[in-house]
Amino acid sequence: MATTAVSAPLAAGQRRGRASSLRPHLPAYLMCAPTVLMFLVFMAFPIVFVLYTSLLNWDGITSIFDARWVGFDNYQTLVRDATWWTAVRNTVLYAVLKLAIELPIALLIALILGAKLRGATVFRTIGFLPVVTSIAVVSLAFTFFFSPLGGAFNTLLINLGAIDAPIAFLGERRYAFWTVTGVAVWHDLGINMVFFLAALQTVSRDLYEAADLDGATAWSKFREITLPAIRPMTAVIVMLSLAGSLKVFDHFAVMTGGGPGFSTTTMVLYMFRYTSFGGGGLAGTQTIPNIGYGSTVAIGLGLIVFAAVLLQQWIARWQEGR
Amino acid sequence: MATATGTTHRYPASAARGVPLATRLSRLGWDGVRYALLLLYALLCLYPFLWMLSTSLRSTAGVFSAGLSLWVDDPQWQNYAEIWTEANVPRAAVNTVLITTVCMGAIILTTSMAAYALTRSRFPGRQVIMVCLLATFLVPGEMLIIPTFYVNRSLHLIGDWRSLGAVILVMTAGAQVFNIYLLMSHFQGVPSEIYDSAAIDGAGYFETYRRIAFPLIRPALATVALLTFMGIWNAFLVPLVYLSQQPAYQTLTIALIQYSKRFQTLYHVMAAGAVIALVPVIVVFIFLQRYFIRGLTEGAMKG
Numbered sequence: 308m309a310t311t312a313v314s315a316p317l318a319a320g321q322r323r324g325r326a327s328s329l330r331p332h333l334p335a336y337l338m339c340a341p342t343v344l345m346f347l348v349f350m351a352f353p354i355v356f357v358l359y360t361s362l363l364n365w366d367g368i369t370s371i372f373d374a375r376w377v378g379f380d381n382y383q384t385l386v387r388d389a390t391w392w393t394a395v396r397n398t399v400l401y402a403v404l405k406l407a408i409e410l411p412i413a414l415l416i417a418l419i420l421g422a423k424l425r426g427a428t429v430f431r432t433i434g435f436l437p438v439v440t441s442i443a444v445v446s447l448a449f450t451f452f453f454s455p456l457g458g459a460f461n462t463l464l465i466n467l468g469a470i471d472a473p474i475a476f477l478g479e480r481r482y483a484f485w486t487v488t489g490v491a492v493w494h495d496l497g498i499n500m501v502f503f504l505a506a507l508q509t510v511s512r513d514l515y516e517a518a519d520l521d522g523a524t525a526w527s528k529f530r531e532i533t534l535p536a537i538r539p540m541t542a543v544i545v546m547l548s549l550a551g552s553l554k555v556f557d558h559f560a561v562m563t564g565g566g567p568g569f570s571t572t573t574m575v576l577y578m579f580r581y582t583s584f585g586g587g588g589l590a591g592t593q594t595i596p597n598i599g600y601g602s603t604v605a606i607g608l609g610l611i612v613f614a615a616v617l618l619q620q621w622i623a624r625w626q627e628g629r
Numbered sequence: 630m631a632t633a634t635g636t637t638h639r640y641p642a643s644a645a646r647g648v649p650l651a652t653r654l655s656r657l658g659w660d661g662v663r664y665a666l667l668l669l670y671a672l673l674c675l676y677p678f679l680w681m682l683s684t685s686l687r688s689t690a691g692v693f694s695a696g697l698s699l700w701v702d703d704p705q706w707q708n709y710a711e712i713w714t715e716a717n718v719p720r721a722a723v724n725t726v727l728i729t730t731v732c733m734g735a736i737i738l739t740t741s742m743a744a745y746a747l748t749r750s751r752f753p754g755r756q757v758i759m760v761c762l763l764a765t766f767l768v769p770g771e772m773l774i775i776p777t778f779y780v781n782r783s784l785h786l787i788g789d790w791r792s793l794g795a796v797i798l799v800m801t802a803g804a805q806v807f808n809i810y811l812l813m814s815h816f817q818g819v820p821s822e823i824y825d826s827a828a829i830d831g832a833g834y835f836e837t838y839r840r841i842a843f844p845l846i847r848p849a850l851a852t853v854a855l856l857t858f859m860g861i862w863n864a865f866l867v868p869l870v871y872l873s874q875q876p877a878y879q880t881l882t883i884a885l886i887q888y889s890k891r892f893q894t895l896y897h898v899m900a901a902g903a904v905i906a907l908v909p910v911i912v913v914f915i916f917l918q919r920y921f922i923r924g925l926t927e928g929a930m931k932g
Contacts, residue, residue, distance in 0.1 A: 328753075329752075332750060332752035332753070334746075334833070334835055335746040335750040335752045335834065336746075336754075337835075338742040338745060338746040338835070338838070339742070339743045339746050339747065339758060341738075341739040341743070342739055342740070342742075342743040342758075343758060345739070345798070345805060346761060346762075346802070346805070348780060349773070349777055349780065349799060349802035349803075350765055350773070350802065351761075352776075352780060353776035353777050353780060354768065354773065356776035356779065356780070357772065357773060357776040360776065367775075367779075371779075415666075416666070416670055419663045419667060420667070422663065424660070424663060424667075430667045430671055432915070433671045433674050433675055434670060434671065434674055435914075435921070435922060436674055436675070436678070437674055437677075438925075439859055439863075439910050439914045440863070440907050440911065441862070441863035441865065441882055441906065441910070442863070442865075443863070443865040443882050443886065444863075444882055444885060444903050444907055445677070445903070447885065447886065447889055447899055448680075448681040448684070448899070448900055448903050449677070450889075450896075451684065451896040451899070451900070452677065452680065454896075456693055457692065457695070457696070459695075459696055459697045462697055463696070466697075493673070493674075493677070497674070498925065501922050501925065501926060502926060502929055505926040505929075505930070540929075540930075543930070544929070547929060550769075553769075554769050554770075554771045556771065556865075556866055557866065560869075561886060575771045575866075578771070578775070582775060584870050584871075584874070598775060598779075602775055605771070606772065608769065608771065608772050609768060612767075612769050613767055
């Protein structure tokens with residue numbers, strides 16, 4: 308509002324008047340300058356640049372000025388690239404699975420912790436501990452945990468009599484994706500638990516007391532009071548979780564490197580396949596320097612994240628209107 | 630809210646179920662179930678860390694036969710000595726501390742200045758900046774990994790110690806939006822009378838920021854510092870891109886991952902490295918857990 312009030316006379320004024328009216332704002336401009344500069348160099352220009360390189364056949368090693376212009380060829384390749392769609396399917400499945408597993412468990416634990424039990428703070432701290440640790444480093448330990456060579460998980464299953472011989476949980480197509488997803492759930496559950504806990508604290512006690520007077524059961528109190536009250540926070544949790552999951556990289560890179568085959572590759576991992584940098588850190592990844600195609604994969608990734616955010620906003624609005 | 634109060638009338642008054650003693654007994658039973666679930670959850674959260682710790686003390690032979698056990702008969706402290714020299718941990722630790730400290734300082738300074746100016750002043754172009762910041766929420770940083778690499782290459786920020794500069798710049802730039810929004814909501818709580826009286830006292834624009842506004846939102850700045858510490862210390866993707874080919878300038882995480890690729894079965898030594906990399910964050914978290922949790926929740930509420 309205030310901006311329009313200031314800029315309206317500006318538009319009417321002459322050039323000289325404009326310059327002199329900017330001068331009092333000089334300190335404000337200077338204080339925004341570092342942020343604006345970083346935005347231009349590391350955000351605005353890269354967006355234009357990635358759009359441009361996605362139209363080139365460029366290996367990223369030779370000069371970009373020698374790169375061949377190929378128009379939308381890379382996009383046509385991407386749409387027909389079965390491995391890209393495997394990466395999309397894996398990433399989307401991962402995102403959906405994480406929500407489906409984490410939300411109910413996190414809510415259940417938050418409900419228990421919110422019931423004013425003695426020692427709740429200790430449990431909350433322990434439950435939150437995995438969240439603050441580096442998932443890349445933790446994944447390293449889990450690589451051994453799930454190893455068929457004396458890994459603890461195989462020992463447990465053999466002792467329980469569930470399996471006869473050790474299973475390579477990270478090396479077999481049937482198990483690798485689920486194992487990595489399980490580790491991610493273990494790592495991230497605590498943050499959703501804490502989010503739900505914060506949401507539960509905003510629910511008015513009076514509502515529960517009124518319901519008690521009416522003789523409402525615990526289940527109906529949960530359905531009619533708790534759930535509607537935490538709905539806004541649930542929308543936030545879904546959005547944050549989705550946005551994070553679609554960009555997943557660390558634990559897949561460390562534990563499987565996208566393998567075996569491409570069975571656990573994600574969108575970001577697939578993008579790395581076409582770059583020459585970073586490959587040294589990934590397990591069994593053969594990189595093909597093709598920055599043009601890698602840029603196209605990056606844009607595909609951006610579009611899918613964008614679509615997910617729009618979809619989620621649309622669903623949230625539709626639910627509110629209902 | 631309205632629907633919830635309205636629907637409570639739907640239930641018939643059946644409050645007289647059970648005598649007080651039975652109620653109390655059932656409550657005791659429910660508490661038992663609750664504690665059992667919480668203990669199970671706590672065990673699941675803690676066990677991998679404890680298992681990692683005991684793995685880090687096992688011998689080359691013992692590591693493969695230990696299974697689920699947490700007990701270590703003969704702790705092998707030399708595992709820590711081995712990772713210390715083999716993965717060049719002292720160097721990596723210095724690099725990690727350096728990147729984390731510089732990023733924390735740079736992020737606190739740049740985001741608080743921008744948030745202050747954007748909150749206090751209505752200058753031409755402010756709206757443009759706000760829209761640009763909002764738009765970056767929709768652009769995943771991962772999408773810009775490739776072009777950003779070439780931007781840094783043109784800025785001669787690839788190779789040796791200059792790669793550290795690239796990591797710091799990319800991560801500082803990436804942290805702007807979230808933190809500016811967080812801090813703006815706090816600057817908005819500062820009454821404008823405070824600024825007015827500072828102006829009467831002759832304090833300039835920047836002076837008011839440094840002497841009055843900045844100290845006033847110190848708790849929020851502590852949140853930013855804490856979240857930045859956690860995020861940068863644990864960072865994997867950006868350091869991987871810029872530092873994986875610079876052996877002397879790696880962070881702890883990258884040094885450890887590269888060690889694991891070279892010595893694929895030395896799990897006990899890797900575990901020792903993992904403990905070294907995880908301990909600083911865990912220690913800070915245990916002391917400041919309240920602020921961690923508050924900060925992250927607040928961030929989500931604002932986002």
